[in-house]
Amino acid sequence: MGRRIYNFNAGPAALPLPALEEMQSELLDYKGSGMSILEVSHRSKWFDDVINEAVERTRRLLGLGDAFDVLFVQGGASLQFCMAPMNLSLPGRPVDYVNTGAWSTKAIKEARIQEKDVRVVASSEDRGFSYIPGKLTPSPNAAYLHFTSNNTIKGTQWAQFPDAGGAPLVCDMSSDFLSRPFDARPFGLIYAGAQKNIGPAGSALVIIRKDMLERGPKDIPTMLRYTTYAEKNSMFNTPSCVVIYVISLVLKWLEETVGGLEKMAEINREKAAMLYEFIDGSGFYRGTADKESRSLMNVTFRLPSEDLENKFVAEALQEGLGGLKGHRSVGGCRASIYNATGIDAVKALVQFMGEFERKQG
Numbered sequence: 001m002g003r004r005i006y007n008f009n010a011g012p013a014a015l016p017l018p019a020l021e022e023m024q025s026e027l028l029d030y031k032g033s034g035m036s037i038l039e040v041s042h043r044s045k046w047f048d049d050v051i052n053e054a055v056e057r058t059r060r061l062l063g064l065g066d067a068f069d070v071l072f073v074q075g076g077a078s079l080q081f082c083m084a085p086m087n088l089s090l091p092g093r094p095v096d097y098v099n100t101g102a103w104s105t106k107a108i109k110e111a112r113i114q115e116k117d118v119r120v121v122a123s124s125e126d127r128g129f130s131y132i133p134g135k136l137t138p139s140p141n142a143a144y145l146h147f148t149s150n151n152t153i154k155g156t157q158w159a160q161f162p163d164a165g166g167a168p169l170v171c172d173m174s175s176d177f178l179s180r181p182f183d184a185r186p187f188g189l190i191y192a193g194a195q196k197n198i199g200p201a202g203s204a205l206v207i208i209r210k211d212m213l214e215r216g217p218k219d220i221p222t223m224l225r226y227t228t229y230a231e232k233n234s235m236f237n238t239p240s241c242v243v244i245y246v247i248s249l250v251l252k253w254l255e256e257t258v259g260g261l262e263k264m265a266e267i268n269r270e271k272a273a274m275l276y277e278f279i280d281g282s283g284f285y286r287g288t289a290d291k292e293s294r295s296l297m298n299v300t301f302r303l304p305s306e307d308l309e310n311k312f313v314a315e316a317l318q319e320g321l322g323g324l325k326g327h328r329s330v331g332g333c334r335a336s337i338y339n340a341t342g343i344d345a346v347k348a349l350v351q352f353m354g355e356f357e358r359k360q361g
């Protein structure tokens with residue numbers, strides 16, 4: 001096997017090694033089928049078990065109970081920007097949005113394209129999306145309140161979810177889904193592109209409260225209706241079988257090896273604390289997000305100059321630390337430390353950052 005690097009990519013991102021190894025070990029002959037899981041029918045018993053396991057593990061990890069459906073929808077988180085207002089808005093009532101960055105902005109745009117009555121009830125745009133807004137004033141009769149739980153590009157995260165004043169929460173949880181436990185009850189819809197924290201690219205995992213399924217008007221095309229997915233266990237048409245399979249392996253690792261979301265959250269807090277403490281103690285690196293809004297998943301920082309940033313990213317890669325370049329829209333550096341990026345990786349990064357600083361300083 002070639003050398004595996006410490007992977008700090010923002011997405012597609014690191015996957016847990018035990019999940020990859022399990023995939024490798026059963027790649028050519030999936031559970032005695034004589035085929036790989038890439039080759040079996042989605043109508044087979046083998047795949048039925050895979051998708052049911054992915055759904056059941058999601059339910060158990062979050063304690064969802066019977067009030068929610070777990071769906072897999074292709075088109076990534078970006079298609080959810082469109083499907084959420086299409087299915088969940090209500091005639092004559094506004095939809096509330098909180099704007100905390102590029103992904104929220106895109107979600108707002110998709111609702112506006114559909115001529116929904118969009119109210120941006122809070123925004124952090126005034127200071128370059130470097131913080132999570134404090135108190136917000138929801139519209140009294142909003143159909144829902146949409147927010148982005150973790151802002152992958154700017155490195156901010158809601159430590160506590162917003163209060164929608166009784167309206168269901170609709171959340172883009174792409175980059176911190178299953179990184180910590182939370183109470184699902186205030187949520188009408190949660191969606192997450194798989195490629196950040198739970199699997200490879202090619203599907204969004206969608207959690208919808210069952211009563212929300214009744215909202216969709218009759219003129220929505222079949223493939224854009226949540227009910228189509230809910231009624232057919234996400235198999236109205238061929239789903240992204242391999243993605244769902246890898247998700248099931250990642251969730252198995254999360255449940256059985258890590259030991260659940262409390263444990264995962266503890267590890268994630270420890271990783272982020274180590275990195276932020278190092279950054280704060282250095283006069284060389286500078287965090288870009290307000291301290292109280294910092295993300296435990298995407299740690300964004302700058303060096304004294306762009307030249308040094310480029311050098312930092314290149315030398316880090318030579319040392320086996322990959323994916324540290326910031327998003328192309330904002331520059332700088334970013335270490336994405338999702339569930340699958342271990343404490344060992346963060347320790348190696350902190351050590352490298354210290355050495356790099358000493359060499360330049």
Ligand SMILES: *Cc1c(COP(=O)(O)O)cnc(C)c1O
Nearest residue numbers: 076077078103152172174175193
């Ligand atoms: C990556 C990301 C998206 C876009 O996901 P796609 O699956 O590529 O559509 C949306 N929202 C957030 C928060 C993200 O991190």
